[in-house]
Structures are given as C-alpha cells and as structure tokens.
Amino acid sequence: MSKHDIDVVTIGRASVDLYGQQIGGRLEDMASFSKAVGGCPANIAIGTARLGLRSALITRVGDEAFGRFIREQMAREGVVTDGIHTDPARLTALAILGVRDADTFPLIFYRSDCADAALDESDIDAGLLARTRSVLVTGTHFSKPASAAAQLAAMRLVRGQGGRVILDIDYRPNLWGLAGHDAGEQRFIASDFVTRELSPVLGSCDLIVGTEEEIHIAGGSSDTLAALRSIRLRAPGATIVCKRGALGCVVYEGAIPDRIEDGAQGRGFPIEVYNTLGAGDAFLSGFLRGWLRDEPLTQACARANACGAIAVSRLLCSPEIPSEVELDHFLVHGSKLRALRHDAALNHLHWVTTRPAAPERIIALACDHRIQLEAIADEVGADRRRIAAFKVLAVRAARLVAEAHGGAAEGGFGMFLDGRYGRDALFAASHAGLWTARPVERTGSRPLEFEGGPDGATPGSLAAAMIEWPTAQVAKCLCFAHPDDPEELMTRQIRELQRVQDACRRQGRDLLIEIIAGKNGALASDTVARVVERFYAAGLKPDWWKLEPQRDPAAWAQIERVIAAHDPFCRGIVVLGLDAPLDELVASFAACAGQARVKGFAIGRSIFAAPARDWLAGRIDDDLAVTRMAETFAGLVRAWDCRGDATHDCAAERAA
Incomplete structure (x- = not known):
C-alpha cells in the first residue's frame, strides 16, 4: 500500500433516501418509493469512486438494516469503508423526497438524534487520513459542536501532512435549526450565525464549492461578488467554485473579477431538468475527478457540468451519478435528446458500469419447469401440488454440490x-446464497406471452408481478425464435422482449434472454448467431444469454463475435440442456471450451426428470431424490471443469 492510496476522504452525512416514484404527486399521496444512499459526503464518495478516484467515507450509521445497506452499498461502489462506524444507540438518518414539478421538490429530513449527526472526534481515524491526498468537509457538519470538532481535527491532520482540504458549503437551513421540518426543500435563509460559524473554516481550505446562495451564506452577503470577495479575504489561496445551475460554473483562483462570468469556465450542456436534488454532488464528483488530478480548470469544469447535467435528468441522487465510461461517452458524443434519461446508449452504459457484480461463471440446476413437471405428476397420478415440495429438494441438491465446491458464491452456483x-x-435458494433466475414467459408460448396473473399461470401485468421480486433475482425470458420466422412473428416477439428489458432496467434487475431455435427450424x-444479431439490432441488450448447445465450435465463435460487436459489456452465455442425454451434454461442453463468453450451464430435466418421476410416484424418499440429483449435477460440474483439458480423463464424468 502506498502512503497516499486514497484520493479523497469525505466526512459527514450518510442517509437512506426514499424517493417518491409518482412524479408530480404530493408526498402525502406517494404510493411507492425507491431506496438509495443519500447525504452529500456519501454521494460524493460514490461519485468520485465511479469516476476512477479512490474514495473513503467517515460517518456513522445505525446498527440496523438501513445502516448495513449503506455500508454494503459503499463497498459495492468501491468506497473504502474503514471510516464508517456503527452507532448502536442511534438510527441511520433518513430523507423522504419527491418531485412535484420542475421547480418543487418536497423533502423531509429524519435527523433527530440520528447516527451521522452524532459524529465526533473519536470517529476521526488518523491512520485512515494518513492515506489520503485530500479531505472533504461539509457545511452541515459545522452546525453542531461535536461534528464540527471532528471535521476540524480531520482538516488539521490532512493539512499537517501536506494534503488538501475541500469545503462543500452544503447549506441546508433546516439542518442548522433555521426552518421547520416541512422546509427541507428550502435552500437559503440569511443567518449571521451560520456565516460566523463558517468564517474561520474558510482559511484552512484549498477548495471551496457552493451555489450562489451558499456563497452568500459563507460570504455574509446577498450580493454574489461581494460574498466572493469576503471569502477571498478569509481564504486568499483557495480555489473558489461558484455553481450557477443551468449556467454551469465559474472558478476563481486569484482576485475576484468585476463580473461573475470572468473566471474559468467549462462548456455547458443544455438538458431537460427532471430533479435537481443531488445534482451538486454529481457536479462536485466530476470537478474533483479533474482537480485532484491537476487537469486544466476548463476541463474539470466540463466534467463537472456534464456530471451535473446527467444527474438532473434522472430521478435519484447517488445511483444516477455517471461512471467514468458513461461520462467519457457523453463528453465525446453528447446526446441528441434533451431528456437524457431517454437516451438508450447513455442509459445502457450507465447500467452496465454501475450494476451489481455477478459471478464469473454460472453453474445452475434449472428447475423452473412447469408444464414438464405437471406432465410427470399426471403420468404417475400424483397431486400437482407436490411439485412445490420437489423443487425445494432440488434446491437442497444444488446446495450440497455448491458446498462441496467451496460455497454458492465462490463457485457461481x-x-x-x-x-x-x-x-x-x-x-430456500435465497437463504442458501444461490444465484437465482426466474422466468417471466408463459410456458411454451409462441408468440411470446407473459405470466403474471393471480394464479401465476394466466397472462397479467409483467411489471406488477416483477415489482414483488427481490432485485437480486434475474428475470429469465425464454423465446422460441428462428431467423427464418415470419417477419410478423419476429416483430411481435421482439416487442415483447423489449417490454421485459424496459421493466428490468426500471427495477435495476438483470435480464437473461433464452433462445431456443432448433424446435422451429433447422x-x-x-x-x-443470426437470432442474437436480430435481437441486438432491435435494441435488446440482455445481461445474460441462455443458448442451446452448439456441437460446432465455429457456431460458438460466430455467436461470440456478434455479442462482442454489439455489447462488449454482456456478462456472458450459459448453455441450456434441452433434456439431452448426459453424454451429449458432456460432448457439447467440449465444443464451447475456450469461448470466453460462455460462462457456464443451466441444466434441468437431464438432472431432475428421473428422480422427480420416482419421487412423485412414491418410489423413493426425499433423501434419495436429493442424492440422485446432487450426484448427476456434480458429475456435470466435473465434466464442465475439465471440458478444455485434453489430458484429463473424463470417463467417469461421461459415465455419470
């Protein structure tokens, strides 16, 4: 570890934001909410991490689910979590937000004796701060003596080792006790007290950032130029950034000029504003990406303006901050749309560069079959309701195999x-930590139809059904499609797949498209490869593909070329089984050896059909059914693992 392996440590607020999903409605009328990490320092820690900086956060969270959510999300984003402390006596801070119209954003802070507000000097880890090149403090945490002392201590430590101090003025009047609970949206109330509290901080800062209203409170004047000059007197060496909303920003390194516009600026990006909450945090994340790497100010401003533009065009705060890949694409290509949230290319890049991590391989026991198990139950005269219990036994079998290979997560089971x-x-699969995919299609439908009705078998609302699923569950959609299908049929099926993809993206859920072509043509x-190409041409970009076995390695090579050309971010391909004999499956594994995008398999009836028939007929008990499925599944795992090893004797696997 190098001495300064962290670029920036942010200090202060970390909350859970609940955003009302009914745009234009009152908070009183909201029916559902989206959950995200919030709070200025937490947002900036996430934003800078997404943009390629190494960030850390010092804060407190409660010893409950919301506190764990913040800690886990920070880790997923790549933020160093050493400074996130759990407060057993207090709850995690909470904010409830809505979008009433283009200018009105109702906001309620739940911060009475919350965890992050109790931050004090004991939370300041000198060892963590010794690793950073800069520290970011916020105006809100100077509103209370204990948290102010904590920030001042961090500033002294970082300045003492030659690091830089960043102040985000982050003025929220009601968090200073100047407005009531119903005034969370209010951004400015003049206060000599706040100005006096912030004034002695300014001289210890290398970078001071705020909106014009925040510049007013820090400088003690409602005249922006006068406020800037007041800040300059107290911080003669600081870079001052004045955020001006749709006008972008202006940066001052020396004397304050006679006109606000006469400072350094970067190009702006005129877009449609959807929600301004969190835009400042995205802006500062982008600015720090350039400033901490000593880029020209005009370049840092352009990054900042672009990040702010992308953020205000979307609903949430931290989840909407762009990744480095997404930002670079926008800076080079821009967008033809003012409403960036409708830009398909930008949205895809955002999704694939910020989505949760997935296993490097998928080794799955497929037991999502419905009509096939109903047929087996009817054949042996069993009650169809017993199918549910058999599926639990299949999970037991998969868990046994996963545990024998080091665990579900480690092996991608x-x-x-x-x-x-x-x-x-x-x-049961969730409790066992198994990666899980769940079908949305109506069994055997061609053209494609969806399940979703009250009995899970009749057609219904796809989105309404999926909203009840855990987001970790992957939506799997099977489509029987052949490149020689009639155009009307192909168009209809693509339209339905587009609906699935839209629902998945709105819910933050992986999509797996399964294609079976061989049942409807040569x-x-x-x-x-031709079907995959057609789907990509229609804008379909699933996270996963599930494809039937290809005996010819050249067929896999063609499929891989199509995927690489259209979506290099695709997670990969899993091979399905089609109830093939085990020796045929093992032979098909060999054909895809060496194909990097083929990540594993999802085999079903070849594993469970015979045990299901015997179990439903009462010929074997639970344990024997589990053992038989586990042995077959384990044999396929061994065959998969040795498929590319010509020196390995796979006779045992083939015999299995």
Whole structure:
C-alpha cells in the first residue's frame, strides 16, 4: 500500500433516501418509493469512486438494516469503508423526497438524534487520513459542536501532512435549526450565525464549492461578488467554485473579477431538468475527478457540468451519478435528446458500469419447469401440488454440490426457479446464497406471452408481478425464435422482449434472454448467431444469454463475435440442456471450451426428470431424490471443469 492510496476522504452525512416514484404527486399521496444512499459526503464518495478516484467515507450509521445497506452499498461502489462506524444507540438518518414539478421538490429530513449527526472526534481515524491526498468537509457538519470538532481535527491532520482540504458549503437551513421540518426543500435563509460559524473554516481550505446562495451564506452577503470577495479575504489561496445551475460554473483562483462570468469556465450542456436534488454532488464528483488530478480548470469544469447535467435528468441522487465510461461517452458524443434519461446508449452504459457484480461463471440446476413437471405428476397420478415440495429438494441438491465446491458464491452456483410452484424453493435458494433466475414467459408460448396473473399461470401485468421480486433475482425470458420466422412473428416477439428489458432496467434487475431455435427450424452453425444479431439490432441488450448447445465450435465463435460487436459489456452465455442425454451434454461442453463468453450451464430435466418421476410416484424418499440429483449435477460440474483439458480423463464424468 502506498502512503497516499486514497484520493479523497469525505466526512459527514450518510442517509437512506426514499424517493417518491409518482412524479408530480404530493408526498402525502406517494404510493411507492425507491431506496438509495443519500447525504452529500456519501454521494460524493460514490461519485468520485465511479469516476476512477479512490474514495473513503467517515460517518456513522445505525446498527440496523438501513445502516448495513449503506455500508454494503459503499463497498459495492468501491468506497473504502474503514471510516464508517456503527452507532448502536442511534438510527441511520433518513430523507423522504419527491418531485412535484420542475421547480418543487418536497423533502423531509429524519435527523433527530440520528447516527451521522452524532459524529465526533473519536470517529476521526488518523491512520485512515494518513492515506489520503485530500479531505472533504461539509457545511452541515459545522452546525453542531461535536461534528464540527471532528471535521476540524480531520482538516488539521490532512493539512499537517501536506494534503488538501475541500469545503462543500452544503447549506441546508433546516439542518442548522433555521426552518421547520416541512422546509427541507428550502435552500437559503440569511443567518449571521451560520456565516460566523463558517468564517474561520474558510482559511484552512484549498477548495471551496457552493451555489450562489451558499456563497452568500459563507460570504455574509446577498450580493454574489461581494460574498466572493469576503471569502477571498478569509481564504486568499483557495480555489473558489461558484455553481450557477443551468449556467454551469465559474472558478476563481486569484482576485475576484468585476463580473461573475470572468473566471474559468467549462462548456455547458443544455438538458431537460427532471430533479435537481443531488445534482451538486454529481457536479462536485466530476470537478474533483479533474482537480485532484491537476487537469486544466476548463476541463474539470466540463466534467463537472456534464456530471451535473446527467444527474438532473434522472430521478435519484447517488445511483444516477455517471461512471467514468458513461461520462467519457457523453463528453465525446453528447446526446441528441434533451431528456437524457431517454437516451438508450447513455442509459445502457450507465447500467452496465454501475450494476451489481455477478459471478464469473454460472453453474445452475434449472428447475423452473412447469408444464414438464405437471406432465410427470399426471403420468404417475400424483397431486400437482407436490411439485412445490420437489423443487425445494432440488434446491437442497444444488446446495450440497455448491458446498462441496467451496460455497454458492465462490463457485457461481445457482438455480432457475419459477413462482408458480417454486415459491418455497425461491426462499430456500435465497437463504442458501444461490444465484437465482426466474422466468417471466408463459410456458411454451409462441408468440411470446407473459405470466403474471393471480394464479401465476394466466397472462397479467409483467411489471406488477416483477415489482414483488427481490432485485437480486434475474428475470429469465425464454423465446422460441428462428431467423427464418415470419417477419410478423419476429416483430411481435421482439416487442415483447423489449417490454421485459424496459421493466428490468426500471427495477435495476438483470435480464437473461433464452433462445431456443432448433424446435422451429433447422439448426445450422449460424442459426443462433443470426437470432442474437436480430435481437441486438432491435435494441435488446440482455445481461445474460441462455443458448442451446452448439456441437460446432465455429457456431460458438460466430455467436461470440456478434455479442462482442454489439455489447462488449454482456456478462456472458450459459448453455441450456434441452433434456439431452448426459453424454451429449458432456460432448457439447467440449465444443464451447475456450469461448470466453460462455460462462457456464443451466441444466434441468437431464438432472431432475428421473428422480422427480420416482419421487412423485412414491418410489423413493426425499433423501434419495436429493442424492440422485446432487450426484448427476456434480458429475456435470466435473465434466464442465475439465471440458478444455485434453489430458484429463473424463470417463467417469461421461459415465455419470
């Protein structure tokens, strides 16, 4: 570890934001909310991490689910979490927000004796701060003596080792006790007290950032130029950034000029404003990306303006801050749309560069079958309701194999399970830590239709059904499609897949598209690749593909070329089984050896069909059914692992 392996440590607020999803409605009337990490320092820690800086956060969270959510999300974003302390006596801060119209954003802070407001000097870790090149403090945490002392201590430590101090004025009048609980949206109330509290801080700062209203409170004047000059007197060496909303920003390194505009500026980005909350945090994340790397101010301003523009065009705060890949694309290509939230290319880049991590491989026991298990139950005269219990046994089998290989997460083990018969099995798979995919299609439908009705079998609202799923569950959609299908049929199926993709993106959920072409036409070496190409041409970009086995390695090579050309961020391909004999499956594994995008398999009936028939007929008990499925699944895992090893004797796997 180098001495300064962290670029910036942010200090202060970390809350859970609940955003009302009914845009234009009153908070009184909100019916549902989206959850995200909030609070200026937490947002900036996430934003800078997404833009390639190494960031850390010093704050407090409660010893409850929301506190764990903040800690886990910070870790997922790559933020150093050593400075996040758990306060057993206090709850995590909470903010409730809405969008009433383009200029009105109702906001309620739940911060009475909350964890992050109790920050004090004991939370300041000298060892953590010794690793950073800069520290960011916020005006809000100078509103209370204990948190102010904590920030001042951090500033002294960082300045003492030659680091830089950043002040985000972050003025919230009601967090200073100047307005009531119902005034969370209010951005400015003149206060000599606040100005006096901030004044002695300014001289210890290398960078001071605020809106014009925040410049007014820090400088003690409602005249922006006068306020800037007052700040300059107290901070003669600081870089001052004045954020001006749609006008972008102006940066002053020396004397304050006679006109506000006569400072350094970067190009602006005229867009449609959707929600201004959190835009400043995105802006500062972008500015720090340039400033901490000593880029020209005009370049840092352009990054900052672009980040702010992207953020205000979307609903949430930290989740909407762009990644470095997304920002670079926007700076080079811009957008033809003023409403950036409708830009498909930008949204795709945002999704694939900020989505949760996934296993490097997927080794799954597929037991999402419905009509196939119903047919087996009917054949042996069993009650169909027993199918649900059998699916739980399948999860037990998968868990046994996963545990034998070091655990579900380590080995990428998973399940395909449905909601009609697999409700209890889905719970069991979640508790076992198994990666889980869940079907949305109406079984066997061609053209494609969706399940979603009250019985899980009849058509219904796709989005309404999926909103009840855990977001970790992958939506799987099987489409029987062949490149020689009639155009009307192909167009209809693509339209339905587009609906699934839209629902998944809105819910932050991975999408897996399964294609079976061989049941509806000849299967040549280019058949599946042609279907994949057609889907990409229609704007479909699933996170995963599930494809039928290809005996010809050239067929896999064609599929990989299509994916690489259209979506290099695709997570990969899993191979399905189609109830093939085990020796055929093992042979198909060998054909995809060496294909980097083929990440694993999802095999079902080849594993469970015979045990299901015997179990439903009462010929074997639970334990034997689990053992038989586990042995077959384990044999396929061994065959997969040795598929590319010509020196390995896989006779045992083939025999299995």
